[in-house]
Amino acid sequence: MDIQGLPGRLLADLGPSIASGELGEGSVLRIEELEARYGVSRTVVRDAVRMLESMRMVAPRRRVGITVRPKSDWDVFNPTVIAWRLAGADRAAQLRSLGSLRVAVEPAAAGLAATHASDDQRRALSALAMEMTMTGRAGDLESFLRHDADFHATILQASGNEMFAHLGDTVEAVLRGRTEHHLMPHHPAEYAVQLHREVAEAVCAGDTAHAERAMRSIVTGALEELDEVLS
């Protein structure tokens, strides 16, 4: 995701530090200090700071330094910020927030997809649901994850709403997060896979209400499982 140059290196170090709370609200960084710490020039430090600034995680203040802003100010929809938080101490809270967001958005997206999806997208959904069935039964979690993520991304894309479409990466981050942190059973529940097939069928058939209902079952189910595991 972040294959940048030197500023990327700073960002990859500072971002997670802030996201994890290691550098709490009000912490102060100084450009000069960062130059020394990372052995880079001001140009690079400023670039990195600008990016953190545009994520609203820090604010530069003259005569004081670069100060860390309260978490409530952060750009919580920024995929990079989400990734940092998922990797750190905030994982549980972040997964819960994202879970609720999915419950709100994905059923609506599935409903819209039933009327807006292209033929290619409908075919892709059917194929992906099938693949999920196979790889799920085989216990191939890596492939399952990929198809699961593609499935949800395709639904969001097919909704025809660009804002929904952009949540595809975010949803993938959630799915990947819960797989990688072993918050999932070794064999995905058969009923969940069945629901994916149902969504695919409903979208193919243009059945808005059915698509919405089935997707709601998927995401509320996921949220419940999550709450179980996290408690």
Next chain:
Amino acid sequence: MDIQGLPGRLLADLGPSIASGELGEGSVLRIEELEARYGVSRTVVRDAVRMLESMRMVAPRRRVGITVRPKSDWDVFNPTVIAWRLAGADRAAQLRSLGSLRVAVEPAAAGLAATHASDDQRRALSALAMEMTMTGRAGDLESFLRHDADFHATILQASGNEMFAHLGDTVEAVLRGRTEHHLMPHHPAEYAVQLHREVAEAVCAGDTAHAERAMRSIVTGALEELDEVLS
């Protein structure tokens, strides 16, 4: 929102140009050219470009220049990007997207608010609903807008979900946009105001289902009105 220094000036000029499509996908800017055009130093240009980059609106490419990325790559949840698009040629599409997002999110948020809201928040909601009734009847659109925005922001805040909470500014932008661009009747519909009172009551009473239902009526109604006006 963006009261920055010199980089802010560039941003305030370049951002809208890109957002409006005046600088379409693939357009190329060169740092040197921007230095000359705006009469500022490299440092300033780089700062501005970095911010656009972190909004995923441009990507720098060596030997080529700063290229404008396809709209589908943009960070469409970034409040600044939203504001730029609302101000420009994309207004209609942006309002539609946001409308659908509201339909998905706000009912869920209202439902959560019914169980999570603090006493202060419940009181605030009742008060705001009352104010909306008054100012709506009086035809004081400016005050009505402020209370309407506060109402929705409070609901989103009270949901206890930080991601929902962050959509407060976005919703305000929508409401403000439709008022300022005269996409609203001179006297807000009485039934809409009534629904706000209903949401407030349901939240106060802890009635999740009712809060959700009433809020859904509000936002679907708003979306329908919008579709009418835009067609």
Next chain:
DNA sequence: CCGCCTAAAGATATGACTTAATCAAGCCCT
């Protein structure tokens, strides 16, 4: 058709200077 070369443009480094915010000393008024 492929691989080497080069020039163009971003990336990084650095030193000098400007601007603005904080802090504290000093002053005035009560």
Next chain:
DNA sequence: AGGGCTTGATTAAGTCATATCTTTAGGCGG
């Protein structure tokens, strides 16, 4: 004498100008 206001010193970010390094698109030659 005490509290509040003014003012100046200080400090760190902001801006500018310039130089060098690195990457790579696109041309040239094999």
